[in-house]
Amino acid sequence: MQLFGPIFALTAFATHASAATWYYLDFTTPSGSYVTEFSGTMVAPTLQQAGTYYLWPGLQPSDNAGVLQQVLDGRSGEWWIGSGWCCSDPDLAWGSGFNVADGVSIDFSNTVDSIEDGTWSTSLSSGSDSATGSFALPTHPMDQAIMAIELYGVTWDFGKLTFENVVIVANTTSTSWCTGGGTNYDNAAVISMSTPTATTSGSATTCSIASIVFESPA
């Protein structure tokens, strides 16, 4: 599976014929601080047809080398979700996953053992389905938590995409990266969000957002 993180895709744009259509919200931590956890719930929208719909939460490192993501994939005509590191440097096998029915909630989490060691544990669960993964990414500390709609040859025809109980933890005492509500790429999407709250304890800040709804193209 070849997916491209937002920045990666934009820099590669000129050389890739099959352009993606992007809608995404990006929370970037302050320079020199990194994400240690990113979790929440994603609600699968109604898939209208088989097509290259990639809907995902993901983490991108400061060098923009790739993206560690949980991708809800519409290519087969039924949603499937799995975790993976796209796409190279290092080359890592895509994780296992499971099919997801329309309207179903999927809990996701990404946690790192330490920022220096960079081994990420991922988990996905929905009802009786679950999948876990481990991704060794020691040279790629993550500073961007992203929620994205990435489309190839299809349009945003599936209605709202909802994320709930989103939690981003970073090693910073700064809170504005959270309370500012992130960056809506190119203002391409209409996004409704509950007020983000930031709680600092010691050197870590936890950003909590009860609801983020990608309503429609802007």
Ligand SMILES: *[C@@H]1O[C@H](CO)[C@@H](O)[C@H](O)[C@H]1NC(C)=O
């Ligand atoms: C966050 O952790 C990294 C890795 O230990 C460290 O280099 C960096 O200085 C820390 N940043 C802050 C703001 O504490």
